[in-house]
Amino acid sequence: MRRLLPILLLFSACTDMNMSDDFPPGPAFVPVYASVEWDAPVEMQPAKPTVTAGKIYAFRDYAFQVDQYKGIHIIDNAKSAGAKKIGFLQIPFCTEIAIRNNYLYTNHNNDMVVFNLANPTAPQLVKRLKDAFPAMNTIQEHPPFSNVMFECPDPAKGMVIDWVQQTVANPKCRR
Amino acid sequence: MRLLLSALLFITLLGCDKSASDSKLYNGGGTGQGGSLARFTIAGNYLYTVDNEDLKVYEISDAANPVYKRTVQVGFEIETIFPFKNRLFIGSTSVVHIFSLDDPSKPEKLSEAISPEVMRRCDPVVAKDTVAFATLRTNGPCGGVQSILAVYDIRNVAKPVQRASFPLTEPYGLGYSDTVLYVCDNQQGLMVFDIKNAFEPKYVTSLRDGCFIDVIPYGNTLICWVRNGMILYDISDNKTPQFLTRIN
Structure with a gap:
């Protein structure tokens, strides 16, 4: 088929x-x-304005919002009224988020990537599954x-x- | 002409499900919470993803090392995935696919449900154990059928039966906190419904602070995806969300 x-x-x-x-x-x-450049680096950048608001996610005191095809805004939500962006994780063609036990799963180009979020201001890329999502x-x-x-x-x-x-x-x- | 059963989120289940009464708490701490328009979801020790056609299964017992288990072909134009009890509801533009997670590493298709045509033929039945809400969005240029919030009896999860509907303009995601349901109706705002009687949602109010796409009720905070970013509300009193801040 x-x-x-x-x-x-x-x-x-x-x-x-x-x-x-x-x-x-x-x-x-x-x-x-x-x-968006397919080859743009996956890297943490300073907080920046949202361009194309995408999917949202909540984990403990943090909220996340995809910037469609560009990356993920990381938001400190410990004090909701004072919630603020703490950085932007640039990930070309990112659209999705799921998090478990401080590990964030998302899509980078056609791959699945996993970040350690123990320090949300400096997520570490710990795993890549090539061509997990070609479609x-x-x-x-x-x-x-x-x-x-x-x-x-x-x-x-x-x-x-x-x-x-x-x-x-x-x-x-x-x- | 095709009805887009989009954002279809089948989700939001009440009734016997314990998680409903827990919705004021962070769920479990270890796993985060997504919106109703997600293509990734975590249930138990597994991460499930959907692309346009396929469901993929990854074991994440070791969260740092997802292990690919299998790919299951689902259909076409898949848009969303939502876990409930030992089932996965996978929404496409025209139908909801229901999979069993009796073996969580090996989802098995139980049924396809809820094409709009089928829904409209359903006869009401009397039952109050379990309910699901979905938004059915028609699109302007070729629609002709009213967009609605639909309420289903899912006691028999393989045969959902529509119990009620509420007309909306352009609904997308939805989520609930206890006995209050929040439905995103894009430019019309965020619709708040009292669902104490789950099969008869009562419209309470609408918030017009943005164009609403999806929501996550998370503890006492309602996290909203709006067209140009995010809005947070305090939902300590869940029927009357209080604006907290906007993050653009």
Whole structure:
């Protein structure tokens, strides 16, 4: 079955999507590309503003929030009213978090990585499982809607992480 | 036209489940708590992850050294995973897959449940042991079906039965603290429901401090994912969340 998947996906792409030069101007979805480097280092950085807010997680006196595809904001929540960011763990293409006994599991590119959080201001990478999630960050070939016009993604521009609705002079894709 | 049974989180279970009454406490200390839109979840000594098609199982008895156990093919367009008792609920855009964790290293598929069509055909039954809440989000351009908060009887976990629904605009994640349910309705705010009578959620109020996507009730704090960051509320009085701070 697994071997069939690429073929099935190809099929669904063919049946789901129409490309044409004839669609009139009008509202259409435009791809948003990830401004993330696959090769950017995994490292702790000073606290910084959230760019694209992602998933949240709670562990003891800490809260965590993914910055979509960029990393994890670590927040000291010991005094909730005074909760504040204490750092940013840069992890390219990170989207997920789970924590057990001071070990944080997340995804880095296609890998699973494990950090020791004993000192949350300086998480230590302790384990990497290569290619654990090859399909986690699947490129969004089309907007998550049906019967809509959209600008065809350009793979050369990188990974599509979102879609925004705009007026497009000549949207070439339809789903 | 397709109904997106998104964020579908089946989650949030009350009734006989002891964890409901423990929700004021940090759960166990050793394991953290995620939101209802997660693709990673920890149950017992195992970490379960879902990508678009597959469920993967890792043993984490030694937390620093996850050991890959197996991959189970689930379906298409998988979005979320949530553990409850000895089950995993895996939400996709169209259906909830229910797996048994009787052998936690080897999840076995029990059933597929809750396509919207099936839900609407369900006859109400009388039972109050266990309840699950889900948000069913339709999308504007092709929807036509009302987005709702749905309430299910899951006494027979393989055959959930819808018991109630409440119309919402664009609901995503949800979570509960004791007898209060919080539902994220994006731009419409955070909806607060009294669920003392779990099968008849009563709307209490809505908080309009942001565009709400997901929540984690954690001790006396409600951690909210909003469009531009995070908002924290004090929920010592869980029906009337008090704004604490915003982290952007």
